[in-house]
Amino acid sequence: MNERQLEQLIRMVADVESLEYDSAAPPRRLDPPARVVRIGRIGVGGPVSRVAAVLAAAACLMYLVWPWKASDDGLRHVPLHVRYVPATATSSGESIAHFQSTAGEPCVLLAVYRTWESACECLSWQIHEWDGGVMTASAGPNRSVSFPLDVSDDPPVEQVVVVAAARRARDLPGTCEQAEALLACLNEIPVPEGAEVDPALVASTVRACLPVEVTLVSRSFVVDGR
Amino acid sequence: MLPSSPDNSLVSLARRCASGDQEAFRALHDRLHPGLVRVLLRRTHGQHDVADEIAQQTWVAVWDALCKGRYDADRSSISTFVYAISYKLWLQAARRAGRRPAIAPGEHEALSSDDADPRGALPLAELIEAARDCLQSSDSPLALTDRERGLITQIAAGVPERTIARELGVAASTVNAWKRAAFAKLRRCLAAKGFRGDIFERGSPHDE
Numbered sequence: 461m462n463e464r465q466l467e468q469l470i471r472m473v474a475d476v477e478s479l480e481y482d483s484a485a486p487p488r489r490l491d492p493p494a495r496v497v498r499i500g501r502i503g504v505g506g507p508v509s510r511v512a513a514v515l516a517a518a519a520c521l522m523y524l525v526w527p528w529k530a531s532d533d534g535l536r537h538v539p540l541h542v543r544y545v546p547a548t549a550t551s552s553g554e555s556i557a558h559f560q561s562t563a564g565e566p567c568v569l570l571a572v573y574r575t576w577e578s579a580c581e582c583l584s585w586q587i588h589e590w591d592g593g594v595m596t597a598s599a600g601p602n603r604s605v606s607f608p609l610d611v612s613d614d615p616p617v618e619q620v621v622v623v624a625a626a627r628r629a630r631d632l633p634g635t636c637e638q639a640e641a642l643l644a645c646l647n648e649i650p651v652p653e654g655a656e657v658d659p660a661l662v663a664s665t666v667r668a669c670l671p672v673e674v675t676l677v678s679r680s681f682v683v684d685g686r
Numbered sequence: 687m688l689p690s691s692p693d694n695s696l697v698s699l700a701r702r703c704a705s706g707d708q709e710a711f712r713a714l715h716d717r718l719h720p721g722l723v724r725v726l727l728r729r730t731h732g733q734h735d736v737a738d739e740i741a742q743q744t745w746v747a748v749w750d751a752l753c754k755g756r757y758d759a760d761r762s763s764i765s766t767f768v769y770a771i772s773y774k775l776w777l778q779a780a781r782r783a784g785r786r787p788a789i790a791p792g793e794h795e796a797l798s799s800d801d802a803d804p805r806g807a808l809p810l811a812e813l814i815e816a817a818r819d820c821l822q823s824s825d826s827p828l829a830l831t832d833r834e835r836g837l838i839t840q841i842a843a844g845v846p847e848r849t850i851a852r853e854l855g856v857a858a859s860t861v862n863a864w865k866r867a868a869f870a871k872l873r874r875c876l877a878a879k880g881f882r883g884d885i886f887e888r889g890s891p892h893d894e
Contacts, residue, residue, distance in 0.1 A: 461876065466869050469817045470842035475728075476769045476814055479721040480696075541728065541843070560839065602845040604836065661695075675724075 474543055540567050540625045540675040559623045559677060560604040569597045569605055570632045572646065572666060573621040585646035587639055588621070595639055596632055599625075620662045622678040624670055631671045645669035700764035703752045711752070715745055718768055725769065729776050740779055744772040747804045762811035770807035770814060778804075813881055820875035828875040834868035841865055 461469075542561050561567055571588035588607060590597040599605050626632050633639040649665045663678035670676075696717065702710030719741060726737035748768055751757050757767055823829045830838075840850055847865065851858040876882070 461873055461882070463865075463869055466838075466872055467842040469813065470821070470838060472769070472773065472814050473818045473821055474839070474842070475725045475773075476766050476818065479718060479725050479769055480765045543839070558836075560836065602840055602843055602849075 474541065477543055478541060540565075540627065542567070542569075542623060542625045542675055542677045544623075544677055544679045556606050556608055557621060557679070558604050558606045561599045561602060561625065565601050565627065567599050567625045567627055568629045568632055569599055570595060570624045570626075571607060571621055572624070572642075574651070574662060583651075585643055587633075587643065596629065620678055622663050622666045622676055624666065625675045625677070626671075626673060628673070631673050642669055696764050697759060700752075700757070700759055703749075703764075704755070704757060704759075706753065711749060714764065718765060719745070722768060722772055726772060726776065736779065740772060740775050743775050744768060744804075747771045747775065747807075751805070751807070756805065756808060758808065761808060762815050766814050766818075767807060767811045770811035771804045773810065774804040774807055813876075816876055816879040816881055817872070819879070820872055823875070826875075828871055828878065830868055830871055834864065834871065837861070837864055838868045838872070 540561065542559055544557070544559055559569065559571075571590075572585055573588060574583050574585050576582075577584040587595055589595065590607065597605050624632060633642050646665060646669050649668055651662055651665050663676045666676055666678075696714065699710045699714045699717070703714055722744065723737055723741050726740050727734065730736045730740070748757075748771055751767075751771070757764070762770070820828065821830065821835060837850065841847065847861045848858045851861040854861070873882075
């Protein structure tokens with residue numbers, strides 16, 4: 461098997477992963493939806509602090525002034541190719557999730573995750589803050605983006621992260637109001653039955669709250685007793 | 687750790703499909719069709735009509751294969767099997783169009799040498815499953831390191847070695863050496879699973 465054939469095989473594997481993780485199922489009601497709306501960082505519990513609010517405001521400002529470049533509208537329905545590379549653990553015990561864009565074009569990424577909310581003792585959706593407190597991150601062509609996952613096992617609930625990739629920044633929330641609207645939408649839609657074992661089902665919830673042009677990659681994390 | 691495989695419920699749908707359950711087939715279609723169209727849109731460079739046509743043909747062929755017992759859940763997941771059929775049908779469509787889509791050199795090779803009959807999708811699906819296992823495995827002597835996995839994924843996506851070298855701050859020859867080592871490891875892993883020689887040629891896992 462020569463290198464070209466192996467490369468072809470790797471692309472096929474990436475296609476199958478994309479087929480599985482980016483496929484959505486129609487949502488079905490399982491349990492009452494959580495109604496927590498907040499912006500936070502993965503693994504950080506508790507209510508939104510003033511500092512977080514300031515960071516979120518800074519994120520919004522940064523987003524608005526960022527020199528986004530409009531992409532070709534003719535490509536907007538063609539999915540971006542973003543794949544999950546298994547998380548690696550650091551010496552501090554934190555896991556780092558890697559999402560790799562294998563498309564030869566830049567994209568904008570938003571990460572949302574469903575995790576335990578101690579205030580309501582329920583699972584709720586939150587928006588990940590990237591370094592600098594921004595809501596979205598830009599990824600260059602064929603580049604990886606990484607973020608820490610605090611894999612707390614208390615309580616030991618399944619948690620899911622969904623990364624949304626878009627060519628155009630305007631396809632993802634651009635203001636604090638839009639971010640809150642996205643969270644409200646996510647938290648009002650019931651997560652489908654079977655989502656505990658199938659992150660693609662969770663992605664279907666996110667799919668319903670974002671433009672069709674956005675590509676979604678979902679992954680579950682945490683959960684064994686460390 | 688809780689199971690994170692996205693295939694758990696697909697497995698049960700596939701089993702029900704194999705026994706002629708049309709409702710299960712509809713559910714399977716609803717689960718996989720959007721992703722399949724997206725994959726085909728990439729292969730057809732955004733030609734929606736062509737992608738939709740191949741996707742439709744794929745589901746007809748999948749149903750036919752399930753009814754005729756040509757799918758074996760022990761050899762491949764249903765999603766990989768569906769993909770393998772769509773790949774064969776994409777090859778057929780590209781050959782009928784009389785041109786080779788400008789993707790990557792490997793795809794050109796595939797167009798000239800691969801068997802495009804969707805009835806032969808199961809061996810291809812098995813090969814993809816084996817490669818996937820080799821790429822994801824982390825607990826065997828043949829497991830790729832994160833660096834090797836990331837490197838060959840980027841190379842397969844068409845990123846030039848010089849670009850990778852520049853980003854990593856190493857010489858291009860170093861990246862080339864890493865790539866060769868990673869591919870050699872992948873080859874050995876595939877050979878251990880019985881895939882050696884030509885891409886669609888499979889022998890016994892233990893014959894050398």
